[in-house]
Amino acid sequence: MAHDDVVYCDTPPGARLFDEATVKGHFWTICRYFISEKFLTYCGIAASVTVLNSLAIDSPEEPQIYPYKMFTQDNIFTDAVLHHRRPLEVEKGGNTLEQLAAVLDALRVGVETYFGSELDVDRTRRTLVDALSAEDKRVIVDFDRKTLHQKGSGHFSPLAAYHKGEDRFLLMDVARYKSPPCWVKAAVLHEALVGIDTTSGKSRGFLVVTRPDPTADGVAA
Amino acid sequence: MAHDDVVYCDTPPGARLFDEATVKGHFWTICRYFISEKFLTYCGIAASVTVLNSLAIDSPEEPQIYPYKMFTQDNIFTDAVLHHRRPLEVEKGGNTLEQLAAVLDALRVGVETYFGSELDVDRTRRTLVDALSAEDKRVIVDFDRKTLHQKGSGHFSPLAAYHKGEDRFLLMDVARYKSPPCWVKAAVLHEALVGIDTTSGKSRGFLVVTRPDPTADGVAA
Numbered sequence: 001m002a003h004d005d006v007v008y009c010d011t012p013p014g015a016r017l018f019d020e021a022t023v024k025g026h027f028w029t030i031c032r033y034f035i036s037e038k039f040l041t042y043c044g045i046a047a048s049v050t051v052l053n054s055l056a057i058d059s060p061e062e063p064q065i066y067p068y069k070m071f072t073q074d075n076i077f078t079d080a081v082l083h084h085r086r087p088l089e090v091e092k093g094g095n096t097l098e099q100l101a102a103v104l105d106a107l108r109v110g111v112e113t114y115f116g117s118e119l120d121v122d123r124t125r126r127t128l129v130d131a132l133s134a135e136d137k138r139v140i141v142d143f144d145r146k147t148l149h150q151k152g153s154g155h156f157s158p159l160a161a162y163h164k165g166e167d168r169f170l171l172m173d174v175a176r177y178k179s180p181p182c183w184v185k186a187a188v189l190h191e192a193l194v195g196i197d198t199t200s201g202k203s204r205g206f207l208v209v210t211r212p213d214p215t216a217d218g219v220a221a
Numbered sequence: 222m223a224h225d226d227v228v229y230c231d232t233p234p235g236a237r238l239f240d241e242a243t244v245k246g247h248f249w250t251i252c253r254y255f256i257s258e259k260f261l262t263y264c265g266i267a268a269s270v271t272v273l274n275s276l277a278i279d280s281p282e283e284p285q286i287y288p289y290k291m292f293t294q295d296n297i298f299t300d301a302v303l304h305h306r307r308p309l310e311v312e313k314g315g316n317t318l319e320q321l322a323a324v325l326d327a328l329r330v331g332v333e334t335y336f337g338s339e340l341d342v343d344r345t346r347r348t349l350v351d352a353l354s355a356e357d358k359r360v361i362v363d364f365d366r367k368t369l370h371q372k373g374s375g376h377f378s379p380l381a382a383y384h385k386g387e388d389r390f391l392l393m394d395v396a397r398y399k400s401p402p403c404w405v406k407a408a409v410l411h412e413a414l415v416g417i418d419t420t421s422g423k424s425r426g427f428l429v430v431t432r433p434d435p436t437a438d439g440v441a442a
Binding site for chain 1: 230231235236240245248249250252253254255256257258259260261274285286289290291396397398399401402
C-alpha cells in the first residue's frame with residue numbers, strides 16, 4: 001500500500017520518529033508495563049492494566065509475585081469491577097467505550113470519556129497532547145482498525161507519545177502478536193475514532209485516565 | 222546513593238540516553254514482546270519468551286488468541302523442553318545459566334553460553350555489542366542484582382541497546398513490578414556477570430540466542 005498513514009516502530013523510519021519526538025513523557029512507563037491482550041476481546045482490559053500499572057495505582061494482591069504486586073488481566077476484576085463487567089462478558093463481546101470507562105471508574109481512578117463524533121481533529125489533537133504531557137494522566141483510544149489499514153474492527157490500546165513535526169501519535173497496540181507499536185497521523189487517528197461501534201450505537205473515541213490525588217477529599221488511599 | 226552505575230529509563234537522563242544511543246536495532250521488537258516474569262523465579266523463562274517472540278520463532282498453538290499465536294510462560298514448556306526442565310522445578314529454584322541454555326536449545330534456536338568469569342570487560346563488551354548489532358541475534362544476561370545496587374541476587378533479563386559514548390547497556394528487567402528498564406555501565410555489568418551462582422558453582426554470564434537459518438541443513442522449519 002502506497003500510504004504513510006501508519007509507520008511501524010520496527011522499521012527505521014518508525015524508530016527515527018521516536019528519537020525526534022518531544023512529547024514522550026509517558027513512553028518509558030508504558031513500555032515498562034506494556035502487555036498482550038490474553039483474548040482477542042481483551043484489548044480494553046489489557047490497555048487498562050498497562051495504564052493502571054504505569055500510573056502506579058495500588059493493585060490487588062498477586063500471590064505469584066508476593067510481596068510485590070501489580071494489576072493483571074485477572075485481578076483487575078475486583079468486586080467493584082464485577083458489579084459492572086464480568087470476565088465472561090468481556091471474553092465474549094469485549095467492551096464498549098462506556099463499559100471500559102465504568103471498569104476504570106470502579107477502580108477509583110479519574111476517567112474522562114470523549115466520543116470521537118463530538119470532537120473535530122484539532123480538539124482531539126489538543127486534548128490528546130495535553131493528556132500525554134501530564135504526568136498524572138494516560139490515554140486509551142478506541143479506534144477502528146480498518147481506518148489504519150489493519151485487519152479487524154474496533155480495538156483499544158494506549159497512546160504513549162506525539163511527534164509534532166509529523167503530527168503523529170504513537171499507538172502501543174496490545175494485540176502485540178498482530179501489530180508492533182506504530183505512529184498514526186492525527187487526522188487518520190481522528191477518523192478511526194468517529195466510526196460507530198455497532199454494540200453501543202455510539203461513536204468510538206478515547207478515555208483520559210487520571211491518577212487520583214491522594215490529598216483530595218473522598219478518594220480512598 | 223551517589224553513583225551513576227545504573228540510570229533508570231523513567232528518569233530524564235535515562236530517556237535521553239536512549240535517544241542518543243546508536244546501537245538499538247533490537248529495541249522495538251524487544252519492547253513489543255517485553256513481559257513480566259509470572260513468578261519471582263521465572264526471570265529466565267520470561268526473558269526467553271521475550272527473546273523468542275522478538276526473533277519471530279514459530280511458537281506452539283495458543284488457543285486463547287487463535288488463529289494468532291506466540292510464546293508464553295506456559296507454552297514454552299514443550300515436550301522437548303520438559304525433557305530438561307519442568308515448570309515446578311523452575312518455580313521452586315529458577316534456572317542456572319546452563320539450564321536456561323538447555324531450555325532454549327531444546328526449542329531449536331542457536332544458543333552460545335558465555336561465563337562471565339571467562340571473559341574480561343573488553344571481550345564481554347565486544348561480544349554483547351556484536352550480538353546487539355545482528356538482526357538475527359538476541360542477548361539474555363544472568364547478573365547479580367547486588368552489583369547493580371538492587372535488592373535480590375541472581376536475575377535474568379534481555380539487553381536491548383548500547384550507548385557507546387557512555388559505555389552503557391540497556392537492560393530490560395523482566396521483574397517489571399520491581400524495576401524499570403535501566404542503563405548499566407559496561408564495567409558494572411561485567412562485574413555483575415562474574416560472580417558465582419551457588420546453585421551451579423559456576424559464574425553467571427550471558428546467552429546469545431540466534432534465529433536458525435531455515436535454509437541450513439538439519440534445522441527444523
